[in-house]
Amino acid sequence: MNRFLFIIAMLVFSIKLSAQVQTDMYQYNIDLLNVREDKVQVTLLPPKNHLREGKFVIPRMVPGYYDALNLGQYISEFQAFNKKGTPIAVNRSDTNTWVIPDLEHIAAITYKVSGGWRHLLEHTPGAKSPESMFKKDSVSIINYSSVAGYFEEMPPRPYQVTIKKNRGFYASSALNYRQQNDTTDIVSAADYRRLVDAPVLYCVPDTTWTQVGNTKVLVSFYSKEHSSYSKVLAAKLKTILFHQQAYLGGRLPVDRYAFLIYHEKIPKGLLADGLEHNNSTVCLYGSATLDKLPEALIGVASHEFFHILTPLNIHAEEVQHFNFLNPVLSRHLWLYEGMTEYATIHMPVKQKMISIQAFLKTVEAKIKGMDGFDNTLSMTEMSTNAIKMQDQYMNFYQKGALIGLCLDIRLRELSNGKMGTQELMQKLIKKYGPEKAFKDADLFQVMTALTFPEIRRFFKDYVEEGQPIPLKESLQKVGLDYDDVQKTVTEMSNPSPGQISLRKAWINQ
């Protein structure tokens, strides 16, 4: 990585300091009224401290995205000022970090942040959705991981962000934005992790609130070409959320959830991208028309929404105390992504939204999809090495989901139909939850203790080691034939009563 030396001429100018008083919080000001060339001005009043020097960090990585993002690349014109408003020399040690001397006496840090979504929509290689976007007077999407930072030397502190915005613009987010006046909003977060976990969409509102059980769901939509579309999308989403709620035992484990959906007209093709957060999903759609949007949205949103189970309620310490510069990755991506994808394909058939034939087509697609990857690898090793093993990452959604299927059938078999992955996930939520992490090395033991001794062997063979997953054997138990040459799954013509009842317990059909 390049090393930059970023020195500011000391006597050129000084800054007029704001009237804000230094507290224990990070106090940010973001000015969306003065967006120039896709760049926004950001000011930070650091928390009170006694540090001789502070290392300011913008994330190299973010939770849920298993590749280096180097979000510091979007930061420019970084400056620090002392209490007299005089600029202080700052050393940019690499793309994502700045060393600031005499931090104790720093009264303001200013920089500009560029948006990155333009590149994403233009399919520029390397463009990633955790970036932000600023369009003067029309729309902004703030992903705080690319806008705000923290000091490595300080323990976690709360954040308060003041945002200048156009009159009539509304902030859609999982966090609660308080309006101070027509053009100023304020939002608070308990710490950095919670701030970056809640992106915000700013625009003239096209929003619909809907209630699913005890959960308030916000659907917020932006498109330059279309308005009043959020209610169409909310109606579609509501149907699937009701089924998800039933699938999860009648109660969703979140109070509030936000879908932030951005559409942009592109001449041809369809670009769909989603990134899960604990209480929201940002969806980006590039398409010529809106015809296929509801269906594509359901596809992305149902997977992302199931992340409220894991990692939100079930996660390792590595996720809870995520290191944004050099994270140690958890070994359980098979759980976070594989089990989430399994719930996404299992729920529609279990809830009788689709036929068994349609479900089996999805299973066949997963089996064929798995073929493009090295299936002899250990899924736990693929997880801790996810950054280096990018070419294998997508197999968590193929083989990972099929591991979920085999595990579900095995659990149903061992419990006489009473317990499957749905019940296992509920037990894990009860044991852990959003604020209580599991020890990465202990999870298989815990899951075994919550289920059956035989399950430890299952994890050893198919998750820790790369043994061929028992598809034929598992499907046979529920009266399905798997042809491993043609890669087809079909219903047996004369299933036994035992096979019929196990299938009923598994998929309710």
Ligand SMILES: [Zn+2]
């Ligand atoms: Zn996912």
